[in-house]
Amino acid sequence: MEINIKYNRADFEEILFSNNSGNYFKSHFIKKPFFHLIISGLIFALFILFTNNEQSPQIALIVFELFFIYYVIWYLINARKVYLRRKEVKKYLDKLDAQSTRKLILKKDCFCLQIDNQTYSEKWIDIVNKEIHDLYLFLVSRNETYLLPKKSISKTDWAELIKAVEGENLAV
Numbered sequence: 601m602e603i604n605i606k607y608n609r610a611d612f613e614e615i616l617f618s619n620n621s622g623n624y625f626k627s628h629f630i631k632k633p634f635f636h637l638i639i640s641g642l643i644f645a646l647f648i649l650f651t652n653n654e655q656s657p658q659i660a661l662i663v664f665e666l667f668f669i670y671y672v673i674w675y676l677i678n679a680r681k682v683y684l685r686r687k688e689v690k691k692y693l694d695k696l697d698a699q700s701t702r703k704l705i706l707k708k709d710c711f712c713l714q715i716d717n718q719t720y721s722e723k724w725i726d727i728v729n730k731e732i733h734d735l736y737l738f739l740v741s742r743n744e745t746y747l748l749p750k751k752s753i754s755k756t757d758w759a760e761l762i763k764a765v766e767g768e769n770l771a772v
Contacts, residue, residue, distance in 0.1 A: 605702035
């Protein structure tokens with residue numbers, strides 16, 4: 601069975617950046633460090649405002665300054681993770697943009713993905729993990745990973761593809 605895949609960059613971005621994973625403030629990598637950064641920044645700012653005389657305890661100011669610096673560094677490390685992920689996804693999608701034809705061929709013992717003039721073939725027994733979601737199908741083999749958005753495939757072809765993946769051909 602042959603399935604034509606209609607590539608749309610927005611479909612892949614919707615999947616790869618789901619749950620705000622590409623957002624610098626709402627990503628699951630960033631939420632907690634950003635919250636701690638804001639709270640420690642407010643406490644540090646209040647400490648600076650109310651401890652401007654010589655008799656105030658300077659050790660507490662230094663401690664809160666160290667906490668604030670720690671949370672800034674923690675946030676920046678996690679923001680860098682988000683930046684690198686966004687950069688990697690953009691590079692992957694740019695590579696997909698350059699390709700013109702995509703076709704998935706399902707066979708009894710394997711499936712083939714034809715992209716332009718290249719063919720990637722995987723045996724069903726080589727699939728080590730599968731994830732079937734409402735929006736996409738994600739297959740992990742020993743050699744490659746495959747992401748197939750549901751919006752890129754017709755409804756009848758999607759049903760056949762899910763049947764083939766869930767079928768007895770897979771050794772998952």
